[in-house]
Amino acid sequence: GAVVSQHPSRVICKSGTSVKIECRSLDFQATTMFWYRQFPKQSLMLMATSNEGSKATYEQGVEKDKFLINHASLTLSTLTVTSAHPEDSSFYICSAPRIGTQYFGPGTRLLVL
Amino acid sequence: AQKITQTQPGMFVQEKEAVTLDCTYDTSDPSYGLFWYKQPSSGEMIFLIYQGSYDQQNATEGRYSLNFQKARKSANLVISASQLGDSAMYFCAMREGRDDKIIFGKGTRLHILP
Numbered sequence: 001g002a003v004v005s006q007h008p009s010r011v012i013c014k015s016g017t018s019v020k021i022e023c024r025s026l027d028f029q030a031t032t033m034f035w036y037r038q039f040p041k042q043s044l045m046l047m048a049t050s051n052e053g054s055k056a057t058y059e060q061g062v063e064k065d066k067f068l069i070n071h072a073s074l075t076l077s078t079l080t081v082t083s084a085h086p087e088d089s090s091f092y093i094c095s096a097p098r099i100g101t102q103y104f105g106p107g108t109r110l111l112v113l
Numbered sequence: 114a115q116k117i118t119q120t121q122p123g124m125f126v127q128e129k130e131a132v133t134l135d136c137t138y139d140t141s142d143p144s145y146g147l148f149w150y151k152q153p154s155s156g157e158m159i160f161l162i163y164q165g166s167y168d169q170q171n172a173t174e175g176r177y178s179l180n181f182q183k184a185r186k187s188a189n190l191v192i193s194a195s196q197l198g199d200s201a202m203y204f205c206a207m208r209e210g211r212d213d214k215i216i217f218g219k220g221t222r223l224h225i226l227p
Binding site: 032034038042043044045049057072088093095097101102103104106107109 | 140148155156157160163167184204208213214215216217218219220223
């Protein structure tokens with residue numbers, strides 16, 4: 001069964017609104033989680049590392065003020081896309097490390113109109 | 114420079130044949146790990162196989178095996194007896210040192226023909 005969940009699976013929003021995506025590790029604790037973005041027909045691009053109890057670490061070129069990450073507990077990380085625009089439309093997917101591998105959530109498809 | 118290179122954007126293979134998906138990597142860290150993931154059209158990332166840099170033997174998981182050639186920095190995925198359900202995107206990925214984050218290659222789209 002799934003070990004990492006994401007919610008919502010799909011979201012459509014108007015330009016200028018903010019969208020929150022949740023990532024949960026279901027039966028294990030994750031002090032670190034990762035957020036990726038995937039555009040159609042492209043690979044997964046790492047956006048940031050979510051750290052429980054401290055600030056997220058963002059990859060080069062990712063705007064920290066636009067993509068707010070909060071690691072609220074050992075099983076929950078949230079990604080908030082603030083003031084979303086059509087170019088933010090993408091597939092967002094989180095992962096959590098466990099026993100030497102990475103387990104991925106099912107992903108969230110964001111469409112900004 | 115790309116750390117993970119997958120040179121085959123797409124492949125067509127007849128059902129029941131074996132298929133090899135290429136992956137080369139670049140790192141100066143002696144400790145690293147290599148992963149292969151499958152991504153069907155649903156978008157979920159399915160973990161297939163893992164190879165650690167210090168592992169002496171090539172990893173195998175059912176029909177999947179990893180042809181690890183350390184000197185050549187190559188980690189090809191071999192799928193034996195391919196099935197129609199194997200049609201998907203396949204990504205090679207790497208973890209370096211003690212860092213848990215992994216980075217991905219561009220992927221190979223595999224089409225299994227009936």
